[in-house]
Amino acid sequence: YANKDVFVKCGERAMVPLGFALELPEGWEGHLAPRSSTFKTWGIIQTNSVGVVDDTYIGDNDQWHMPVYCLQGKDIESENGEEVKGTWIRKGDKIGQFRIMEVMPEIEFEEVESFGNKDRGGFGTT
Incomplete structure (x- = not known):
């Protein structure tokens, strides 16, 4: 939930305070994402797509915020x-x-010249 009223001009960004902080257990992280109705309702997108909050973000002033950008706005009368x-x-x-998820374990990758499999056509083909 937004913790205070925030006006975002079309083409500008803002940090919307969510009014809470969490002390996550070591090895866990929070994933913050917009609701499916967020763009349709307010015309905003989350600027970092998905926010990942790690277990070290636990200071006294580490309130969670949602960074947003306004793509679609309505004509609103300003104070002047x-x-x-x-x-x-x-x-x-x-x-x-948001979701609380266990941190992915560290894995090792092996670089290869070829996988030896049939190509599937790339992004957007399935």
């Missing part, structure tokens, strides 16, 4: 009476969701 294109995210709006 001018029309401004943007969107309001209001305190209590459900703009994101």
Whole structure:
């Protein structure tokens, strides 16, 4: 949930405070993502696609935030009476969701010249 009202002008970004902090167990991390309705409702996207919060982010001022960028806004009257294109995210709006996940174990990769398999056509072919 957004922890306070935030106005984001179209073409600009903002950090939306979520009003909580977590002390995650060692070896665990949080993945913050927008809800499926976030863009349709507010015209915003999360600027880092998915936010990964590791278990060391536990300072007294380490409140979780959602970094957003406004792509679609509505005409809204500003404080000085001018029309401004943007969107309001209001305190209590459900703009994101998160999952707590175990950190992926470290793995080793082996570099090879060829896999020896049939090509499948690349991205966007299936």
